[in-house]
Amino acid sequence: MSDQITFTIDGVEVKAKPGQTIMQAADEAGIYIPRLCYLPELTAHGSCRVCTVIVNGKPQTACTQPVAEGMIVENDTPELLEHRRNLVDMLFVEGNHLCMFCERSGNCELQAMAYRLGILAPKYPYFYPDKPLDSTHKDIFLELNRCILCGRCVNASADIDGKGVFGFVGRSIDKKIAVNSDKNLGDTNMAVTDKAASVCPVGSINKKGTAFKIPYGQRLYDQKPIGSDIENKK
Amino acid sequence: MSQTKRVVIEPVTRVEGHGKVSLLLDENNKVKQARFHVVEFRGFERFIQGRPYWEVPVLVQRLCGICPVSHHLAAAKAMDKIVGVDKLTPTAEKMRRLMHYGQMFQSHALHFFHLCSPDLLFGFDADPAIRNVIGVALKYPDLAVQGVMMRKYGQEIIRATAGKKIHGTGAIPGGINKNLSIAERDEFLKDIKQMYDWSKSALKIAKDYTVQNLEKLTPFASFDSSHLSLIREDGAMDLYHGNLRAIDSQGKKIFDQVDYSKYLDYIVEEVKPWSYMKFPFIKQVGPQDGWYRVGPLARLNTCDFIDTPLAEEARKEFMAVTNGKPNNITMAYHWARMIELLHSIEKINDLLNDKDLQGNDLVVKGQKRYEGVGLIEAPRGTLFHHYKIDENDQITMANLIVSTTNNNEAFNRSVQKVAADHIDGVAKITEGLLNHIEVAIRAYDPCLSCATHAMGKMPLKVTLYDYQGNEIDNKTKE
Ligand code: SF4
Ligand code: FES
Numbered sequence: 001m002s003d004q005i006t007f008t009i010d011g012v013e014v015k016a017k018p019g020q021t022i023m024q025a026a027d028e029a030g031i032y033i034p035r036l037c038y039l040p041e042l043t044a045h046g047s048c049r050v051c052t053v054i055v056n057g058k059p060q061t062a063c064t065q066p067v068a069e070g071m072i073v074e075n076d077t078p079e080l081l082e083h084r085r086n087l088v089d090m091l092f093v094e095g096n097h098l099c100m101f102c103e104r105s106g107n108c109e110l111q112a113m114a115y116r117l118g119i120l121a122p123k124y125p126y127f128y129p130d131k132p133l134d135s136t137h138k139d140i141f142l143e144l145n146r147c148i149l150c151g152r153c154v155n156a157s158a159d160i161d162g163k164g165v166f167g168f169v170g171r172s173i174d175k176k177i178a179v180n181s182d183k184n185l186g187d188t189n190m191a192v193t194d195k196a197a198s199v200c201p202v203g204s205i206n207k208k209g210t211a212f213k214i215p216y217g218q219r220l221y222d223q224k225p226i227g228s229d230i231e232n233k234k
Numbered sequence: 235m236s237q238t239k240r241v242v243i244e245p246v247t248r249v250e251g252h253g254k255v256s257l258l259l260d261e262n263n264k265v266k267q268a269r270f271h272v273v274e275f276r277g278f279e280r281f282i283q284g285r286p287y288w289e290v291p292v293l294v295q296r297l298c299g300i301c302p303v304s305h306h307l308a309a310a311k312a313m314d315k316i317v318g319v320d321k322l323t324p325t326a327e328k329m330r331r332l333m334h335y336g337q338m339f340q341s342h343a344l345h346f347f348h349l350c351s352p353d354l355l356f357g358f359d360a361d362p363a364i365r366n367v368i369g370v371a372l373k374y375p376d377l378a379v380q381g382v383m384m385r386k387y388g389q390e391i392i393r394a395t396a397g398k399k400i401h402g403t404g405a406i407p408g409g410i411n412k413n414l415s416i417a418e419r420d421e422f423l424k425d426i427k428q429m430y431d432w433s434k435s436a437l438k439i440a441k442d443y444t445v446q447n448l449e450k451l452t453p454f455a456s457f458d459s460s461h462l463s464l465i466r467e468d469g470a471m472d473l474y475h476g477n478l479r480a481i482d483s484q485g486k487k488i489f490d491q492v493d494y495s496k497y498l499d500y501i502v503e504e505v506k507p508w509s510y511m512k513f514p515f516i517k518q519v520g521p522q523d524g525w526y527r528v529g530p531l532a533r534l535n536t537c538d539f540i541d542t543p544l545a546e547e548a549r550k551e552f553m554a555v556t557n558g559k560p561n562n563i564t565m566a567y568h569w570a571r572m573i574e575l576l577h578s579i580e581k582i583n584d585l586l587n588d589k590d591l592q593g594n595d596l597v598v599k600g601q602k603r604y605e606g607v608g609l610i611e612a613p614r615g616t617l618f619h620h621y622k623i624d625e626n627d628q629i630t631m632a633n634l635i636v637s638t639t640n641n642n643e644a645f646n647r648s649v650q651k652v653a654a655d656h657i658d659g660v661a662k663i664t665e666g667l668l669n670h671i672e673v674a675i676r677a678y679d680p681c682l683s684c685a686t687h688a689m690g691k692m693p694l695k696v697t698l699y700d701y702q703g704n705e706i707d708n709k710t711k712e
Contacts, residue, residue, distance in 0.1 A: 100292075100293075100296055100401065101289050101292045101293035101296060103288070103289065103292075133284060133285075133286070133628065135286055135626040135627050135628050136626050141286055141627070186626075208286075208288075208627070211286075211288040211289065211406070212288070212291075212292060212403040212406045212411060213406060213411055213597075214411065215397045215403065215404065215411045215412035216397030216398055216402065216403065217397065
């Protein structure tokens with residue numbers, strides 16, 4: 001078996017190592033595939049579907065699909081853009097994403113993704129869920145109204161912190177993040193230094209005392225769109 | 235006793251951004267009562283229940299688009315207390331002051347050029363078809379340009395200090411999130427001389443108009459009132475911080491140098507069944523006569539002096555008109571506002587030349603507290619923010635008294651005075667009455683002008699009720 005795999009993304013030849021996912025290979029090649037749940041240091045959760053690409057004519061999630069010799073991958077197409085817009089749009093209306101006073105604004109992957117995909121206003125009706133805010137932990141506050149169920153905190157807490165503070169409960173539209181205590185986050189053994197405290201793509205898990213400390217213009221996505229770091233590798 | 239009927243406020247008129255006035259007559263068709271209904275945002279106090287306190291300075295700007303910077307700063311001052319900080323670093327304090335004077339400058343300039351200059355330049359009895367911002371632009375094109383440029387200057391200062399022209403994030407509990415770069419500073423210093431000159435000429439227009447028409451203006455929409463504002467410890471005007479001072483119409487101090495965190499011991503907010511609004515009054519004077527005025531006129535009256543030379547000179551001229559006694563002429567708000575415009579640019583100049591603005595020590599930390607009060611002199615007057623939090627940092631109580639609310643009773647008095655001068659036995663709303671009510675209300679620069687600043691107009695609906703509460707006339711001015 002060869003130790004190099006060659007395939008194409010949007011007609012561009014990409015070289016990859018066996019066992020890599022399309023996402024990993026694309027990242028190394030400086031090709032950005034939009035994503036919201038994938039984080040390189042965590043096990044891919046494959047839940048957001050924003051990274052959906054067309055592999056030999058069939059839709060697949062790039063963060064979980066291994067590369068294969070001669071694969072033909074489509075990523076930057078009008079159809080996929082539309083598909084991603086719809087997904088992001090649904091995430092917006094399913095939560096309460098009030099960017100105007102959210103402390104993660106400018107550093108939020110969901111907001112940045114909406115900008116990158118050119119979403120100006122949601123086209124679906126809002127759900128207005130009402131989830132309680134959990135501010136019982138002295139260093140962390142949980143605002144699940146902004147959760148997009150990416151699963152990063154679940155994996156980070158279980159696999160990296162070895163604590164399992166977060167887990168999913170409920171199904172379908174009732175699915176939500178819960179903490180492993182009968183009560184609140186303040187009753188768990190979570191620490192602000194845990195990996196789980198710094199993986200949330202949105203303003204759902206926040207470190208207290210950091211809000212609005214970074215001025216406009218210096219926030220993560222003020223100057224360059226999300227994904228620029230990967231594209232700059234090219 | 236003559237019969238009166240309660241007037242119902244239609245919430246829809248609030249949404250439309252109309253100023254709404256009701257006039258109630260007695261059996262002899264004389265004005266018995268005038269009520270001016272102002273936009274108010276009481277819903278906010280409920281909306282923020284449960285939110286983490288650090289969101290409030292950012293969030294509060296969204297619920298009132300009128301002077302977002304003032305709300306941002308008043309809330310931040312309250313949150314300083316909550317995070318246990320009584321003194322900011324020099325950089326943080328001065329950055330916030332710069333933001334505030336920038337806001338004051340742009341707000342006063344905007345009000346003057348877009349809303350009040352037509353009244354002053356053409357006379358307030360002139361045909362409304364000319365007496366508007368377009369009329370000013372045609373007849374005094376330079377002036378209209380100045381208005382735009384001054385507003386822009388103030389907005390750029392806000393951007394440099396708060397991060398954005400509107401809805402910035404600059405002030406955070408315990409400090410500020412940025413300093414002023416040398417490049418930003420030099421950009422502002424480049425135009426400062428021009429801003430001085432334009433402020434001086436705007437002040438001259440306001441002053442000359444008032445002095446030349448003193449006889450006519452003195453009684454117009456005027457009445458004796460108490461005045462309230464923050465004041466610096468040495469008695470100087472201070473628009474950003476100080477203690478509370480209240481004086482009566484003759485200048486006698488009702489209270490002085492009151493720590494504003496104890497405002498509830500001095501100010502009571504009365505709720506009236508016919509209104510969403512609150513009616514604050516000075517406790518020791520009582521609900522009947524305890525009402526007061528805030529804003530530029532009140533601040534000129536309460537202060538002992540202004541600590542910038544040009545504005546102080548102007549203040550002396552202003553006070554000379556009433557022989558050093560408090561000025562109770564409603565139309566003198568315009569003149570007072572322009573003195574503050576000049577004061578603001580003087581303050582901006584001082585701050586820009588202060589090296590502390592380039593400091594890097596931005597935030598102080600303290601021991602958490604569960605309650606915080608923050609007051610500021612907003613362009614339209616004293617603004618109160620008061621919050622309580624629980625052990626989880628969530629808001630459990632919020633109480634706001636906005637500038638325009640402080641002036642509630644004064645609006646009514648002004649409208650009543652104007653209406654009484656017009657309606658005397660003849661139950662009809664004339665064009666002249668409509669115009670005069672508009673001019674009187676505009677002197678205060680009330681909140682509702684926010685929606686209308688852009689067009690330089692103030693839509694107004696006046697409704698007349700007979701002594702039995704039946705509507706007998708109404709007129710709307712777009
Ligand atoms: S809390 Fe954040 S990290 Fe956890 S699932 Fe929700 S969005 Fe993802
Ligand atoms: S990034 Fe692949 S499914 Fe979310």
